[in-house]
């Protein structure tokens with residue numbers, strides 16, 4: 304891969320949206336204007352009592368997403384980029400290959416849990432299929448990639464904390480975990496973690512969808528039932544390569560995405576807005592929003608360190624959705640096992656950034672549990688995403 308240090312393609316090579324190019328350019332520009340008029344961005348702010356500022360929570364609840372500006376430290380971005388370079392270098396040379404380009408055993412080979420997701424360049428592997436419970440009902444337009452593009456690219460890596468200590472340290476970020484507690488309660492629990500890689504001129508679409516599966520028809524369903532994802536940006540994200548969200552759609556129940564696209568006459572949903580970030584910004588996105596991303600025909604890389612959290616009561620005793628791993632009823636033991644990653648993340652961060660006040664995760668505090676990130680802990684989290692809490 305053609306990996307720069309800036310998030311820009313080294314060759315400057317881009318492709319365009321073919322017959323859709325002009326309409327797409329206008330849509331990107333208009334969407335960006337709408338995004339900046341929403342009033343849902345700024346640094347993470349706290350009240351004098353140390354609570355996440357209620358204005359932030361109000362705006363998040365109104366829009367379904369919020370952009371926290373300037374969250375990650377510059378040295379943290381360098382760490383993430385170094386991990387990313389290592390991960391990209393260690394990918395199999397093609398789907399099914401056992402070795403990377405240097406002849407080493409490749410990343411993902413032999414994992415029991417789902418790990419690498421491949422797509423043809425600029426493709427939409429999920430849209431219009433029955434994959435993931437059929438939650439991506441409409442296929443996105445697939446622009447034509449350059450003739451020299453590889454047959455397939457990896458655009459998504461699950462269980463990403465086992466491959467990147469810098470991502471694990473982002474997972475333990477005290478201010479982000481404070482937001483998780485403010486939104487989902489002090490006893491919040493993990494969902495899953497991923498790395499989304501949208502390479503310039505190659506990165507795949509993620510077709511419009513809502514993430515939740517299990518709770519839509521629950522009598523106590525509300526806007527928080529299916530949790531949220533943090534989306535931390537290494538290089539920032541633009542209307543062309545970022546995730547788009549239909550603001551407020553997380554409050555309206557299950558959306559008829561097919562009908563929305565049919566009414567729009569194209570995949571360019573008229574009310575959607577892009578999440579626009581600078582490097583080090585972190586978005587929070589309600590999983591119930593209608594959201595998706597377009598094929599990345601731009602010159603810019605987008606790399607998202609993605610990690611989600613749920614309310615404990617949304618997960619405990621619930622039959623999982625089977626989207627990210629085998630379906631199972633999530634009991635307290637499984638939640639406890641999966642939440643070890645929070646303990647490791649907090650400790651790994653504390654070791655790297657001892658000047659920060661570490662987050663105290665209430666369930667670990669209550670149980671008197673402490674976690675230490677070391678070589679044994681690292682070995683123990685292989686395939687940890689078999690225990691993802693997928694609802």
Ligand SMILES: O=C(O)CCC(=O)C(=O)O
Pocket residue numbers: 499509514532545546594595596607609
């Ligand atoms: O990053 C993307 O392009 C898609 C992210 C997404 O759909 C998700 O996290 O649910």
